[in-house]
Amino acid sequence: MDQIQLRGLGLSLLVLVAVGFSISLYLHCGYLFNGPWRIAFFIYGVLTIAAFIIGIGRRLWIWTSGQTRNDIQTTTVAEALSRLFMIVAAQRRVIRNSWPGLFHAAMFWSGAILFTVYLLPSVGVTLATIPYPLLSALFLGISIGSLFLAGRLVLFSWPNRKLSFAHTLGRVVAPVLIAAVGIGHFFVMRSTVLSTGVLFLQYMCAMTVFALIPYSRLLHIITVPLWTLVRPDKRFTMSLPFDLSRETEIEISNNDLPLGPRRREEFSMRALLAFDACTQCGRCEEICPAHGTGDGFSPAKIMRQLQLANAPSAPSANLVAIAESEQVDCCTTCGRCEIACPVALEPLSAIHELRRTTAFEGRFESGHESALRRISEFGSIWDKTKSPAIYLQPPVPWLMEADGPPAELVYWVGCAGRHDPAGQRIAATIAGLLNRAGIRWTTAGAEELCTGDTARRMGDEGLFQKLALRNIALLRQARCKKLLVSCAHCFNTFANEYPAFGGDFEVVHHSELLLQLLQNGRLGHLAVLPTKITFHDPCYLGRYNGKYEPVRNLLDTIEGVERLEMHESREQSRCCGAGGARLWRDGEPGARMAAKRATQVSEAGADLLVTGCPFCLTMLEDPIARMGGRVQDISEFVASAVRT
Structure with missing residues (x-):
């Protein structure tokens, strides 16, 4: 339905409400009061009904002033x-x-x-x-x-x-x-x-x-x-202000499409309604890991500012000023606010839109602009001059003869697996386990580019879409739909964001594949490892995609393991502090959040923390080491249990 139809429907419903309440009011007058009481009651009742209808009518006008273009969220x-x-x-x-x-x-x-x-x-x-x-x-x-x-x-x-x-x-x-x-x-x-x-x-x-x-x-x-x-059925979805798979950059520029909302009316209709649905209970603020780290960030304050800007009497709000004053770049996009909200609102959607607004204005957090430049120029967020890439040697070459059998799966190594020392160690471990299981796998090697997750979280939608289209075209060359990833952020991007551009793949996290290989006996016998272990649920693997059990089931198959749960785990897992591009900020990217998580590991009584995301490992390694503990990726722990 378009704007005119929605407004017509809404006003019709308001008229019906007014008629219904007026009838009820008249009948109440008839048997409750007499004389002056009845007259006063009826007059006051009519005034209150009028005030209600006028107020809701003005709100309805604002809600229906929003956008519906390229709304891929379904209900x-x-x-x-x-x-x-x-x-x-x-x-x-x-x-x-x-x-x-x-x-x-x-x-x-x-x-x-x-x-x-x-x-x-x-x-x-x-x-x-x-x-x-x-x-x-x-x-x-x-x-x-x-x-x-x-x-x-x-x-x-x-x-x-x-x-x-x-x-x-x-x-x-x-x-x-x-x-x-x-x-x-x-x-x-x-x-x-x-x-x-x-x-x-x-x-x-x-x-x-x-x-x-x-x-x-x-x-x-x-x-x-x-x-x-009207809320989308799927959580953590993002709108498409434009679509490079269907329109060119020139068309986007000529049509002056909003790359981020500059005025209230450039938010979606759903978003404008959501702002007024916020009850300001503060639960999102109480549970937010980025709140209280000294940045002044609060999802509740952001929703409050947008709610004030949504009022009928409010002047045209400066959304750039709201974004900068409320420090939207401090958000780790962990999603705990949306889990905590009693009415299932989506503060993250508003934060993403405001980040696009600041990106359109060229205003980035310190460190983000250089990170975007590296992604644009080199296809990786890591500085390749300081962290040279290491490429795996798969048993199946990337570009093989058209009549040859395709690989069983494509291993997407990711930026961390190519450049970060810890990520390189994880990638090499996974490659060794794949070879041990006799899997015919391949990888794109130097052709691999960043998935664009970080660019999108920084607000650069254009760069994200260019990377997405390039990677989708690249992966189609493999003639294999099964895609193995060892990064929670890559997993979410491939599984939930690339399908909007035609990238439909069977995305598998390495913990899921390793569990399957162990259950099928393809990794051989496992050694007994008497260890107290706890698992840190990566936000983009757990809350975003509901993958809570594979790693736990995997640990439970290894004899001697005593698996412990932290106070905040599964859906309530505390963020490591790296998400939402916060890892790439200059200065203190998320050390306070990582320190709090490390304290929870110690309180759980675990000797070893296992995770399933290289970003989480990078953030948690040092604070846990200072407490006398260790951190490993799940693949590394499985490899240590595999008997040679």
Whole structure:
């Protein structure tokens, strides 16, 4: 649907809502109040309905002003309805946060039922038919829940998150009014002389809450259900501002396509809706590994700034200023914020878009510009003059006769495997294991270029797409769809980002292949290795792709291994600090994050940390060594267990 159709549909729905509430309001007037009370009630009710409709109408105009071009993110009806039930109705992600989540859920469930009860007169059912114990339980639920959340906001969030007084006051008003509605019920039931006045005030508070929805934090009552319906089915996807596989650079330049959003309207419609769906709960900030490292970065603050820029009365926001002031280049793109969000928002998408904005303006973090230059000139992010490339010798040559049998798999060595000493060691180990298993494999050697993951995370979409198209064309020469990778970032790029440009491959992480080889007995007998081991889940392998079990199953097959779990593992694994191109920043790229992770390794009681990504190994090797521990890639540990 285009912009005009969406606006027409939205306005039609608002008219239906206005008619429905007006009918319900009129019927309530008929049996609740008499005389002046009835007139005042009806006038105030009409004003609140008008305020709600106008407010939502203005918001709708903003949401539908966004872009839909090249939106490759898909949403299916079945998945959308499932999310609507689990996220909104069941409050599944909300109640994960222990007591605050449970209080919010109690308030939501009670309020939703009461809202339904309020509409009953429209179908001929009066409130007198509702059992008093049920009504009392529902009003008690909204009273306790809202008072708890208001108290937590004042006593905890205000001082700990350093919120302004005005911002805190604005957020407290709504739960206090909701609590007044709930408490008013019990005064009405017990009072005889003042019952009409108390009932009138109770309804005034309820209608005020309704009118405040478009103008306050309560807006998420509308936006969160809408967001769950349009949210992409697949997490961590990225939009395509342009597509070099379908249009030329000249066409892109002539059409003045936004390489990154420069104005609010250049965000997608989904993004604009998502900004208003943010409840500013702060969970993303609490769990973010980059927050608190001294850079001033916070995903919650970024979402807040974009939310303010999304307001109907907001002037045209300077998105470059927002990106630079909120230090978007500090993000490691680990994805923990999206796991923590109670309404399944995507702060990473906003961060990626803002990085494209700064890249378009030529503003890069110190160290990033030189890294992009190396990728563009040499096809590798490493400085080849300081780290010369080493190439493997596969049993199957890359360019072989057309009538010859193709290789079983292509091993994509990656930039780290070619240039980084630790990566070279891993690549050589994997090559040895492949040869031992008798696999006919090949590699592109010097023809291999960087996958472009780092360039894309820095915001240079054009360079990423050029590399992607070049690599896809290169891999098609091999006549083999099976692609083996030993870098979590390469794995994610090939598996999730190259398909948009026609690069459909069977991507296998080396931990998966090694597990299969061990189970099939192709690596021979294994030695007993009595070792206490813990596994660090790389963000781009675990959270991004759900590959949690292969390495664990692999370790469990080796006799003598005592596998331990860190406090934060699997979906909650703490980032090493290298992702999102942070490794290539000048100065301290992510040492504080790596040190925190090393401490968790020590607390787990492990002698050896195993990982499945060369970036993670590079970041964690030194801090763990200082604590007396060791770090190995999973391939190195398997190789040490293989009997010669």
